Amino acid sequence: MPYYGHHAASVPGKVLTRLGLKQVDVDVALEDLRDPDARVRREVVAALLPAEPARLWTDGxxxxxxxxxxLREVGRRPTVPATLVAETSKALGTGWAPRRALPALLDPAGAPELSRDLAWRVGDYGSRRPIRTPPVSPQPCSPAP
Incomplete structure (x- = not known):
């Protein structure tokens, strides 16, 4: 994918103008592409090729x-303007990246971070640590006999 990678270069100004974008839009989009694993990115790119490859040159x-x-692999996420993400990133110094936090705040039910309980482990001297594996789904309670 052009301009993709850990050392992505700036997209040329002429390309940005033609697409009606700003570099910050591209930067946020590239960050979003890093979220899914490589398998999902490969499937998305492979799906771009039409069933009849010759149609790529005529239909795109x-x-x-x-x-x-x-949508099947990643899901629909709320749209947050790239400039808001960039400004929030500058203003806040949290461990939760604004590009992930802002969409989660707009759609809490669709964000695992805000819609699942976190399992905790009590360690030495009462210290608490979250367990990194997803919590077990609660089982329905059986009625008392």
């Missing part, structure tokens, strides 16, 4: 198929 990439893969 199969964006609908790529979107379908993305």
């Amino acid at each position: 990439p199969d964006v609908a198929a790529a979107a379908e893969v993305w």
Whole structure:
């Protein structure tokens, strides 16, 4: 994928102008592409190739198929303007990246961080640490006999 990677270069100004974007939009989008694992990114890119590869030159990439893969694997996320993400990143110094926190605050039910209970382990001297594995789903209580 062009301009993708840990050392992504700036997208040329002419390309940004043509697409009606700012560099901050590209930076936030590239960060979002780092969230899914490599398997999902490969599936999304593979879905861009139409069933008949020759149609790539006449009809362009199969964006609908790529979107379908993305939605199935990643899900729909609330849209947060890139400039707001960038400004929030500058203003806050938290461990939770604003590009992840802002969409979660807009849709708490769709954010695992805000919609699942966190399992804790009590350690030495009463210290508490979260358990990194997903918590076990609670089992329904049986009625008392």
